[in-house]
Amino acid sequence: TRERGLSPAFAGLVLTVSALSWTAASWYRGRPNQPFSHAVFLQAGMVAIVLGIVTAALTLNENVPVVVGILGWGLTGLGMGTVFPTLSVLVLEYSERDEQGANSSALQLSDSLSTATVLAVGGSLFAALEPHSAVTAYLVAFGLPALLALLGVQAGRRTTPSSL
Numbered sequence: 001t002r003e004r005g006l007s008p009a010f011a012g013l014v015l016t017v018s019a020l021s022w023t024a025a026s027w028y029r030g031r032p033n034q035p036f037s038h039a040v041f042l043q044a045g046m047v048a049i050v051l052g053i054v055t056a057a058l059t060l061n062e063n064v065p066v067v068v069g070i071l072g073w074g075l076t077g078l079g080m081g082t083v084f085p086t087l088s089v090l091v092l093e094y095s096e097r098d099e100q101g102a103n104s105s106a107l108q109l110s111d112s113l114s115t116a117t118v119l120a121v122g123g124s125l126f127a128a129l130e131p132h133s134a135v136t137a138y139l140v141a142f143g144l145p146a147l148l149a150l151l152g153v154q155a156g157r158r159t160t161p162s163s164l
Contacts (some may be wrong), residue, residue: 028081030085043153053149
């Protein structure tokens with residue numbers, strides 16, 4: 001709203017598109033008879049997150065239409081909706097039966113703690129950089145989750161169909 005002069009309602013469209021694409025991907029992952037392995041879905045979801053963030057970051061150039069950012073966050077939502085249920089399934093598949101509860105709890109705890117930590121670090125960096133250069137602040141805000149998603153792509157490669 002501040003950088004592009006969008007109304008709050010139009011800016012909220014970004015969140016709506018992201019939420020709908022996340023929901024659709026999660027719904028799809030819950031369907032039986034999936035055509036690919038969990039490892040393929042995990043890696044594809046992480047790649048979608050990276051590509052979505054990069055696409056959304058393109059809107060830092062004011063010549064790039066806002067709709068590109070909306071599509072980018074939609075792609076990121078698809079990735080998130082693919083990754084989250086896949087991770088839950090993989091945690092259960094890799095866990096011994098008597099460890100499934102503890103490991104599922106650990107997954108939820110690590111999700112909450114990592115989200116809070118990345119938001120705190122990213123928000124602090126943004127607040128520190130924004131008075132000096134808004135573009136730099138936004139690049140860091142986009143770059144931090146993109147870097148983490150790239151690490152997720154690498155980690156996802158360790159989860160291969162042969163290792164399941």
